[in-house]
Amino acid sequence: MSMLYEGALQDLVEEFGKLPGIGPKSAQRLAFHVLQSPSEDVEALSSALTEVKKRVRFCETCGNVSEDTQCVICKDPRRDQTLICVVEEPKDVVAIERTREFRGLYHVLGGSIDPMAGVGPDDLRIKELLPRLQSGEVTECVIATDPNLEGEATATYLVRLLSSVGITVSRLASGLPVGGDLEYADEVTLGRAFEGRRSVT
Numbered sequence: 001m002s003m004l005y006e007g008a009l010q011d012l013v014e015e016f017g018k019l020p021g022i023g024p025k026s027a028q029r030l031a032f033h034v035l036q037s038p039s040e041d042v043e044a045l046s047s048a049l050t051e052v053k054k055r056v057r058f059c060e061t062c063g064n065v066s067e068d069t070q071c072v073i074c075k076d077p078r079r080d081q082t083l084i085c086v087v088e089e090p091k092d093v094v095a096i097e098r099t100r101e102f103r104g105l106y107h108v109l110g111g112s113i114d115p116m117a118g119v120g121p122d123d124l125r126i127k128e129l130l131p132r133l134q135s136g137e138v139t140e141c142v143i144a145t146d147p148n149l150e151g152e153a154t155a156t157y158l159v160r161l162l163s164s165v166g167i168t169v170s171r172l173a174s175g176l177p178v179g180g181d182l183e184y185a186d187e188v189t190l191g192r193a194f195e196g197r198r199s200v201t
Contacts, residue, residue, distance in 0.1 A: 009035065061132075063108035063125050065090045073097075073106060080104040084132060085142040086158065088112050088151065096144065104142075107132065112150040113157055121157055133165050140168040147174045147192065 005013060009031060016027035034042055058064070059071035066072070073079060073093070083104025087093055093106050109124040133141055143158050145151035155171055162169045175193030185193070 058108075062106045063090075063110055063128070064093050064106060078103075081137050082139040083142065084129075084138050084140075085144050086129065087144050088146060088154070092144065092146075102142075104140075109145075109154070112145055112154040114150045114153075124154075126158070126161070130161075130165075133162065133167060138167055140170060141165075142170050142172065144172045147189070152188075 012031040012034065013024075013027045016022055016030045017024060019027075022030070034045070055067050056065055057067070057069075059066040059074055060069050061074045062071060064071040064073065068075075080103045083102070084107050085096065085102055085104055086107045086109060087096070088109050088111060090108055093108065096102050096106075107125070107129050109126065109129075111119055111124055113119060113121060113124070132138065141158075141162060143155045145154045145158075159169055159171070173192075173196045175189060175196050
């Protein structure tokens with residue numbers, strides 16, 4: 001990013017610019033917002049940033065975010081211990097929890113297989129998943145990786161790897177969104193919709 005301002009303001013613009021999804025104009029807007037905000041609001045933001053780095057870690061069992069060695073989901077005795085849902089990131093846990101449809105446990109991989117970015121299976125939390133599935137308690141593993149190329153590659157790898165574990169391995173259904181038009185659907189989405197079709201008679 002070229003120098004637009006000087007000193008502390010330029011430093012702040014540059015730091016905001018390092019955040020994902022924040023371009024130069026957004027970084028500038030955020031910096032001026034901070035500059036014009038009351039001191040107590042800026043201090044609260046600064047404190048929240050410091051505290052999250054100090055207190056938040058990853059659950060030793062599933063890899064979800066937590067302020068303890070185990071996250072609230074892993075500690076909850078009401079969760080179905082026979083089901084494990086495999087997701088890419090902690091934000092995916094939040095998305096699934098919002099549906100209130102899944103009452104099992106999770107396993108967060110910490111990303112997806114992406115050869116172009118140099119991310120292979122050994123860079124993910126796959127080796128931590130296997131002992132959980134081989135415990136004798138788990139009967140089904142639901143693979144809920146993103147429906148993109150990297151997510152599909154990760155799901156395919158996991159299906160192959162888990163085929164000998166002796167449990168049911170399922171994949172989240174995906175297809176056409178409600179309210180969408182066929183002409184705007186890409187080939188992968190449309191193909192998955194055909195694969196997942198069900199009888200209505």
